[in-house]
Amino acid sequence: MNKIPIIIDEKKLETDPGKTILEVCRENEIDILTMCHLKGVLDIGACRLCLVEIEGVNKLLSACTTKVAANMVIKTNTERIKKYQRITTELLFAERNHVCAVCVANGKCELQNLGYKVGMDHIRYPHLFPQCEVDTSHAWYVMDHNRCIMCTRCVRVCNEVEGAHNWDVMNRGHQVRIISDFNTAWGESVTCTSCGKCLHACPTGAIWPKAIVQGQLEKKPGIINELMEKRKMKL
């Protein structure tokens, strides 16, 4: 297949057509912030952290869902993009009750890392402090909605990789919640296979195994893609 030339952050690159901007950036070690992206499941462009500027396009487009085209000139680190990444991060932190000090994911949390990366020293918006449930009904796992950022990685993994479709989304706007089956307790779900993939897909401390305490959560989001690659090889 013929390679196509593109320019990312003034760096001339050659790449295969059909790839997304995010894929090309990752291959060439150009840092792009993501949150809802998880290698191995479909991209939805929801977190808006990976937005990039493309010459000749007046809208900012999400790198994870936009495919590269020949002679595209892409900018990933302009002042505007950096400013918007910081606002998005602050809004994510202000939305629910993210208290790192008592969280199982402390030190291993993608949201926490994002905060460090964008240099968020404080949050300029008032915390919304919603009343969120903690679902401990499952025998092994806990779902803490206080720490959920609605990236829907668990929903996609459960549907696309495990094929169980235990998780889905209910309500609209800031009232959206991840639900198990038709909004039943996780422990009573008839579709959940207790496979634990959502645990590894979750970027924060929202889904965790019961046996651990603060700061001890080990997540391996990479296993989702490994699994998918192995399946492809088998086919």
Added chain:
Amino acid sequence: MNRQDLKTIIYAEKTKDETNKYKHKICVCCGAGCISSGSEEVMKKLQEEINTRGLENEVEVIPTGCMGPCNQGPLMKFLPEYNIYQKVDCSNITAIVQSQLIDKKPIEDLLLFADSREKPFINAQEDPFFKKQLKIALKNCGHINPERIEDYLVHNGYQALDKALFEMSPEEVIAEVKQSRIRGRGGAGYPTGLKWETVYKYVNEQKYVICNGDEGDPGAFMDRSVLEGNPHRVLEGMAIAGYAIGANKGYAYIRGEYPLAIKRFELAIKQAKKMGLLGNNILGTAFSFDVEVRIGAGAFVCGEETALIASIEGKRGTPRPRPPFPAESGLWGKPTLINNVETYAAISPIINNGGEWYSEIGTPKSSGTKVFALAGKINYAGLIEVPMGTTLREIIYDIGGGIQGGEEFKAAQTGGPSGGCIPAEHLDVKMDYESLVSLGSIMGSGGLIVMDKSSDMVDVARFFMEFCMDESCGKCVPCRVGTRMMHDLLQKICDNKATQIDLDRLEELAVYVKETSLCGLGGSAPNPLLSTLRHFRQEYEERIVNHELRELH
């Protein structure tokens, strides 16, 4: 049924009309607005009255779609005199029938009348409300019985489909639509002909036609009135589109809050199928086209095309990033044409009269006519259709009969929660796509809310932000959290508790949400706020608490 059979039916209906035994025709508006003010009872009572007087062979009473001045309903129109009675009550029907049909003299006190005028017009066609309008999409609304396909057939119905199928190639149909320069009436104003051409170019694929009837802007009811008043026109437009792009299946997505529109549209599909104007081998040709109704479940965001498609597929109604656009990958991943109700309603006159005729109406960049739903502090609240480029002043003062109680005009809100406010100094703005955008508003689907000086513009912005906050699908961060934050800040300003820092943050957030949101809902949610900030900044600043509170920034 083939083409000849159809012509026979139309001929029979027309001769029936000519040798009509009826001397008078009374149209009673049975649009949702008039029904809710009691027009069905009025019609029943009227028929009883006609029957008791033994006039049933002289007078025909028919239910029609929307006539226009909805807030004056129930409306009753006497033809051929063209006397329109407003706010008809069961109690004054006897008097109206007596004087109109027996004494041959209308009762002036009960005729259609805006408070700002000196006296009512005996012949309603002379009222500027009707005189200044140009009805193309709404042509038959208020004249024909929407529940009878024969009524539509007599008024040139399905002639455009016939013409397209027998005299034109799909390329010619698209060329005609392109020449008309009609732009999408759903709000964004994308050239319809170009969209059709894009979908047409995909060969050997299953394609779909979708009609977007998920009208959700507060104060807007154009699509509802078209679907209720003349469903066949929309159906015909969809069939022509199907023929042009090469699709054999159409979906009409109508919001669930429009039960009457759904009922009438479903009835129209049934009637058209029976007549062979829909279904397999339409009018004996090789073209087959079927339409199904899908009912919206009350989400505003499903008016966004990709969310609407997801909803038809049975998924959660959330938008997805574009590209790819639906024209390339739409319903079930197939090329899909999606247009608004009003756009389809304008197709058959374009085919009948030619694209050139349509392109000469309106302004060079925005051709044709636009339906507006007037609401708020205006004398005639209701449905109007005017050529593009008509000024706001003409719409409000000539057609709308001015502001209620003779109050002073303050602002007009166009485009609903995605639009903005136009202040009094821009009353002479021409209503077309570009002019409205230059004022920080948008044409939108055509909602036009008129406000007098009692309206508080900060509260208006807060109201629309609350709407967007509740209707955000919750998928992307800027819209889900950003609208909530902006709403809270606006509420703080309304409560006189905000500081200058809050206002600065509000402005920063507005631009952020506008530029980073995934779909048009979030992308336009800050518009009411930004436009009121632009034209009525003083009202915001008056409420800012003036103290030296410095926050960490």
